[in-house]
Amino acid sequence: MRRRSFLALAALSMPAAAPAQSAPAAILRPHALLEGDVLRLSDLFDHAGPRAETVIAASPLPGRRMILETQNLINIARQNGVNWRPLTGTDRIVIERPGRPVPRAEIEALLREELTRHGIEAEMEIELPGLIPPMIPASAWFQIAIEGVSVEQPGARFQATLVVLADGAGTQRLRIAGRAIPTVPVVVATRRLALGEVVGPNDARLTRLRAERVRPGQAQQISQVIGQELRRPMAIEQGFALVDLGPPSIxxxxxxxxxxxxxxxxxxxxxxxxxxxxxxxxxxxxxxLSSRNIVEGVAIGPGRVRVAMGTIPMAAR
Structure with a gap:
């Protein structure tokens, strides 16, 4: 009896065993920015545990985002043994994947090259109504191609398939349609020009505009404009009309x-x-200025006017 009491007393006097060390609580990230094409546990939680690199789902398409709400996160944590509990019923994470559009200029340049093989003039303007260039990962290498080009005449309407191959985004195919519009060369002003100014080499440039928007009589060569005097003011990017140009006044x-x-x-x-x-x-x-008479002469040089002897004063006519 005494032995049993002694053992009980000894047990009470011994220090308690330390509890097992539990895993640190995971912390939900408010925002995840993905570079790759998969979503992992470690993208959602800090201290996600031994399964941190487990793939949860495919990442959003480049330039897109998705949101995981509280219940989605609870299910993911429970299924993967993550030590996480929501602090509120509104815990959520926004997952984004940076992206950039395929440059429209590159699409048009490649399409123009293909259309010239189908009889479209290279100088025509390419119109692509409603085209939204495909998105690709922000820093990914990419390549584009044009397939299945068909052209309808008259009207130069066309259809084609744009193929985009990018790292981390697979192959995308987009059907595109539009038309090719004839253009003509036009000389336009590079700055505002006042009445009476003489057009200099840096005051004009050659561009191409839709033929339907160009009025007859527009200057189409730089040589028709440089060194000429303006008979009306000009706005920037306005086309020069030949009727508004003349030799510079002396x-x-x-x-x-x-x-x-x-x-x-x-x-x-x-x-x-x-x-x-x-x-x-x-x-x-x-x-x-001597006689106050008005005579008509011919300009022969800067500040010089020739009048024939015997010219009848204009005031006397």
Whole structure:
């Protein structure tokens, strides 16, 4: 009896055994940014445990996202032995996969190359209504191709299949349709130009516009514009009309000029004031500042106007 009591007392005096060390609680990430094409436990939880690298599902398509709500997360944690409990009933995680669209310019360039093999002129404008370029992983290598091109005439309407091959996204195929529109060369202004300015080499550039939008009489060569004087103001990217261009004035309106009166064996010079601007060889009315008469002469040089002897003053006609 005494022995049994002693053993009981000894047991009570011994220290308690340490409890087994439990796994640290997992922490839910509020946001997951995926680079690969699969979703793993470690993308959802910190301290996910020994199965952290287990694949849960395929990742969203490039440029897309998905959301796992509380109950989804509870089920995933329970099935994979993750030590996690929600703090609230609204715990969730947003899973995104960065993406970028295939450059539209590359699609159009490849399509143009294929269409020229089917009789479409290379200078035509490619119209692709409603095209949304496919998304690919943000940093992935990719390649595109065009298959099954068909062209309907008249109207130059076409159909084709765009094939996109990208690392981590497999092969995508997209049916595209549109039309090719004829274009013509047009010279446009590179900046705002004022009335009377002489167009310089940096003031104009050659571009191509839809033929249906170009009015007759538009300048189509740079040489038709450079060195010409404007007879109306120009806005940036506005096309030059030939009727609004002319040789640069050598006599300016209201400027003082030298009136040169020529006659066989006689040459006289008087000062006058030009009443209009004029290019070389153009007629210009000038007031003789000595007589106050207005005569008409011909611009022959900067600030110089020739008047024939015996010219009847305009005011006297």
């Amino acid at each position: 006599v300016q309106k209201n400027a003082l000029v030298t009136l040169q009166l020529d006659s066989p064996g006689i040459s006289l010079s008087v000062q006058g004031r030009a009443l209009e601007s004029a290019a070389r060889g153009g007629n210009v009315p000038v007031m003789n």
